[in-house]
Amino acid sequence: MHSFTGTRSVTLLTTPAADSAPLVSARGLTKRYGSFTAVAGIDFDVRRGECFGFLGPNGAGKSSTIRMACCLSPLSGGELFVDGLDVQREPRAVKAKLGVVSQDDNLDPDITVRQNLLFYARYFDLPHQEAARRADRALALFQLTEKAGEKVDDLSGGMKRRLTIARALISSPSLLVLDEPTTGLDPQARHLVWRQLRGLKEQGMTLLLTTHYMDEAARLCDRLVIMHQGRILVQGTPLDLIRAHAGYEVIEADPAPAERPELLRRLQHVEGLQVEDTGDALYIFTEGVGAPIAVRLGLPEDVLIRRANLEDVFLRLTGRGLLD
Amino acid sequence: MIAIAQPRGLRNVLAAPDLSHHALNVWRRNRDVYLKLWKTELFLPLIEPLLVLFGMGLGLGKFVSLGIDQSYIRFLAPGVLAQFGMFQATFECCWGVYFRMENHGTYQAVASTPASLDDVVLGDLLWASTRCLVNSVYILAVILAFTPHYDILRSPWALLTLPLAYLLGLAMGSLSLCFTAVAPAISFLGYFFSLVIIPIFWLSGTFFPLERTPGWLQIVAWASPLTVATSTYRHLFDGKPVPQDLLHVAVLCLEAAACAWIASGLVRRRLIK
Numbered sequence: 001m002h003s004f005t006g007t008r009s010v011t012l013l014t015t016p017a018a019d020s021a022p023l024v025s026a027r028g029l030t031k032r033y034g035s036f037t038a039v040a041g042i043d044f045d046v047r048r049g050e051c052f053g054f055l056g057p058n059g060a061g062k063s064s065t066i067r068m069a070c071c072l073s074p075l076s077g078g079e080l081f082v083d084g085l086d087v088q089r090e091p092r093a094v095k096a097k098l099g100v101v102s103q104d105d106n107l108d109p110d111i112t113v114r115q116n117l118l119f120y121a122r123y124f125d126l127p128h129q130e131a132a133r134r135a136d137r138a139l140a141l142f143q144l145t146e147k148a149g150e151k152v153d154d155l156s157g158g159m160k161r162r163l164t165i166a167r168a169l170i171s172s173p174s175l176l177v178l179d180e181p182t183t184g185l186d187p188q189a190r191h192l193v194w195r196q197l198r199g200l201k202e203q204g205m206t207l208l209l210t211t212h213y214m215d216e217a218a219r220l221c222d223r224l225v226i227m228h229q230g231r232i233l234v235q236g237t238p239l240d241l242i243r244a245h246a247g248y249e250v251i252e253a254d255p256a257p258a259e260r261p262e263l264l265r266r267l268q269h270v271e272g273l274q275v276e277d278t279g280d281a282l283y284i285f286t287e288g289v290g291a292p293i294a295v296r297l298g299l300p301e302d303v304l305i306r307r308a309n310l311e312d313v314f315l316r317l318t319g320r321g322l323l324d
Numbered sequence: 325m326i327a328i329a330q331p332r333g334l335r336n337v338l339a340a341p342d343l344s345h346h347a348l349n350v351w352r353r354n355r356d357v358y359l360k361l362w363k364t365e366l367f368l369p370l371i372e373p374l375l376v377l378f379g380m381g382l383g384l385g386k387f388v389s390l391g392i393d394q395s396y397i398r399f400l401a402p403g404v405l406a407q408f409g410m411f412q413a414t415f416e417c418c419w420g421v422y423f424r425m426e427n428h429g430t431y432q433a434v435a436s437t438p439a440s441l442d443d444v445v446l447g448d449l450l451w452a453s454t455r456c457l458v459n460s461v462y463i464l465a466v467i468l469a470f471t472p473h474y475d476i477l478r479s480p481w482a483l484l485t486l487p488l489a490y491l492l493g494l495a496m497g498s499l500s501l502c503f504t505a506v507a508p509a510i511s512f513l514g515y516f517f518s519l520v521i522i523p524i525f526w527l528s529g530t531f532f533p534l535e536r537t538p539g540w541l542q543i544v545a546w547a548s549p550l551t552v553a554t555s556t557y558r559h560l561f562d563g564k565p566v567p568q569d570l571l572h573v574a575v576l577c578l579e580a581a582a583c584a585w586i587a588s589g590l591v592r593r594r595l596i597k
Contacts, residue, residue, distance in 0.1 A: 067597075070436055072435060072436065072596070073596065091440075092344070093438075096437075098436070100436035102429070104429055105429070106428065106429025106430065108430055108433070110428075111353075111357060119349075119352075119353050119356070120433075120437065122349040122352065122353075123346055123349055123437035123438055124437060171437075
């Protein structure tokens, strides 16, 4: 198993072949607010057609990174290219290629659902006929056709989010940027949004998203980075990250205080385990199937054994304490 | 890594706005919202100016003597026309803009498209001026309707108040937007209204001739676009424009441009972090 510890800055060097050139490319990307460094010189590449995720706790620098990519926030250092365009030199051209779904709903409450799409299309210089055609198609795709004439305030949270995504797609962007796309949604709405985002990916859309939901990252992202305190700790596919940093299965032991020293002693005699002691529970990360190990450790039959997941990676890398 | 100096503070506020045709798309959005409501709102902008014009003009006018050939309602009318257009532009740029900027996230949403924040500011300013113009058309039409009876308008020159109304709207709207852009909360706009707009309203030379006020007060009063516009409106109503009016137009242009420039810088400072 790879090292579980340490903060590593990972740089992917890509070959400069034109057709496989990354859609988004950041080098030494830095964002400072006064003396506070939100993004501390990160490198990443988003390939065409993939869903790339920024995972991290609140304040990790995810949103700052996204806002710089959307030309909504000036860079404090480094460089950032979208489809070969420098975000600092050609913000309008960059923004013409983007569909942006911001964290807060910023739909226009004074106009109807359909008008939200049509008026937005004006900023991309779409002819009215074309905008109307696309708006109707987007409303159908996002199951909002029946709401077309209603005011935005009459929509549920899930519908608003779907409308925001539909609005971002009206210009047929090269890149869809989503900042915490399902925060605040109920489970049904989240699953519907996920299904639609997966559908977009299947059609070849490149997606860039931030989230602090592990299941969301695992479901949607082809590759992701985990950010913490402005740095990229690791990057890779969800599965690679889980294998590298959390192993295969996790045994969550919760020994009685009297049994704890004995369990810790036994753990030292089993090879290939990583143990995290949170004070009460013991998380035992295994390279293989957990059940035989649980038996060897003399753990009760009903001990919780589950597959390792991104949450384990995340918590191992960013710590279990509250971060804000 | 290249360290890029971010223009901060005053230099950033005073940096040249980045404008495009999308300002017109912002204007069109506001127009489309207005056109859905304009029939229900049609008489609203007329209530207050007509109350002031006829209530004060005829009521108070009975006790006012300004000299031969000058009824009080005729003295009052140009100022009323300027003021109630100005109020509309101010409302748009205070509460209208604040809601769109802070509560609805419209500024951020539009800035995520090829439009810039400066486009949004200019679009909203052009719209505020349009509302000033629309209200002025209403009020001027009513004044015209009552002119045969009360002898208010004396010249077709009065039509020139309409392009001036647009300019006045731009100047007062931009001034208001400067305050909205620094307002820490929506209640701050109330202070702006009480401390800036209401004094501008009373000192515009609408209700009493400014020449009879102390000199320092006159200087303060003439700094306001409303005073400048009212004076020129009055000359146009009488059909006797003077060369000084050209200076007034230039001052209005200058104030509008300066305030719009600063307003867009202040909005950038507020929203671009």
